Amino acid sequence: MIPLVHDFTGERVLVFGGGPVGARKARRFAREADVVVVSPTFEGDSYGDSQRVRAAPDPADVSDWLDRFDPALAVAATDSTEVNEAIERAADQRGILSNRADRSGARDPGHVVVPATVRDDPVVAAVSTGANSPVLSRHLRQELESTISGAGGMAELTGSLREELDEFDSQTRRTALRAVVDSDAVWKALDTESANAHQVAIDVIADATGDSL
Ligand SMILES: C[C@@]1(CC(=O)O)c2cc3[nH]c(cc4nc(cc5[nH]c(cc(n2)[C@H]1CCC(=O)O)[C@@](C)(CC(=O)O)[C@@H]5CCC(=O)O)C(CC(=O)O)=C4CCC(=O)O)c(CCC(=O)O)c3CC(=O)O
Numbered sequence: 001m002i003p004l005v006h007d008f009t010g011e012r013v014l015v016f017g018g019g020p021v022g023a024r025k026a027r028r029f030a031r032e033a034d035v036v037v038v039s040p041t042f043e044g045d046s047y048g049d050s051q052r053v054r055a056a057p058d059p060a061d062v063s064d065w066l067d068r069f070d071p072a073l074a075v076a077a078t079d080s081t082e083v084n085e086a087i088e089r090a091a092d093q094r095g096i097l098s099n100r101a102d103r104s105g106a107r108d109p110g111h112v113v114v115p116a117t118v119r120d121d122p123v124v125a126a127v128s129t130g131a132n133s134p135v136l137s138r139h140l141r142q143e144l145e146s147t148i149s150g151a152g153g154m155a156e157l158t159g160s161l162r163e164e165l166d167e168f169d170s171q172t173r174r175t176a177l178r179a180v181v182d183s184d185a186v187w188k189a190l191d192t193e194s195a196n197a198h199q200v201a202i203d204v205i206a207d208a209t210g211d212s213l
């Protein structure tokens with residue numbers, strides 16, 4: 001299994017099942033996608049900014065629901081193995097990605113797993129155990145939280161420095177950017193509201209390359 005980062009903006013995700021698992025997946029995808037959750041019951045869980053449709057499709061009806069909503073991804077999170085299987089089958093027939101929440105282990109082609117995710121926008125880190133151990137994904141995600149915290153600011157700073165360093169040759173630019181991400185002073189400045197992290201980075205670049213911006 002190979003991780004990719006997919007932009008779901010403007011795409012539809014159809015989630016079958018409104019229990020805690022369906023709600024969790026709906027919340028996750030509703031950050032970007034147009035999410036529809038189909039379920040006979042909805043609990044107190046939050047479903048994010050998603051549309052809820054009260055229905056309990058039979059396995060034979062699932063195909064019609066995919067035709068009706070035409071999703072890029074179908075999530076099978078019901079407590080019925082037969083319904084989840086039908087969702088997977090119907091998605092395969094249409095070449096739509098599918099996620100089975102009720103299966104671990106090996107996947108067939110075109111089937112995706114939802115990894116544990118840590119964000120500090122625009123940085124995102126995801127952990128998968130190849131669908132073998134969700135509880136380990138969760139544990140590692142918790143460990144990664146402190147590593148990723150603050151990385152969003154560093155991504156924005158180095159993103160804009162890349163543009164400012166446009167005139168430099170590529171080797172010097174690489175040396176400069178590596179020095180910035182390796183610098184404790186820059187990380188500290190990003191974490192200190194009153195500090196000017198950009199200026200600290202410029203000083204680090206001058207030290208590392210002998211060139212000034
Ligand atoms: C294969 C996969 C399919 C998919 O959903 O894509 C899948 C399947 C199953 N999970 C089950 C159980 C649990 N899942 C969690 C938690 C998470 N599960 C997630 C993903 C995945 N779960 C995919 C693999 C990801 C990978 O590659 O590692 C996470 C990472 C993302 C998310 O779902 O948002 C999220 C953590 C998010 C976070 O904290 O950051 C916990 C932990 C807890 O609750 O404490 C438990 C209880 C402990 C246990 O059982 O391990 C069961 C049995 C159900 C039953 O017995 O009824 C199945 C089905 C089966 O095993 O057959």
Ligand SMILES: NC(=O)C1=CN([C@@H]2O[C@H](COP(=O)(O)OP(=O)(O)OC[C@H]3O[C@@H](n4cnc5c(N)ncnc54)[C@H](O)[C@@H]3O)[C@@H](O)[C@H]2O)C=CC1
Pocket residue numbers: 016017018019020021022038039040041042055056057058077078079080083100101102103134
């Ligand atoms: N991937 C994961 O992280 C986890 C997966 N699971 C698996 O995911 C499944 C769902 O977990 P929970 O949300 O905790 O279960 P749950 O039993 O609380 O919720 C199932 C939901 O599916 C709905 N439903 C039933 N028939 C339906 C149909 N025909 N069409 C649409 N919706 C239908 C029910 O009304 C209910 O809202 C479990 O059966 C379990 O196998 C469980 C825990 C974690």
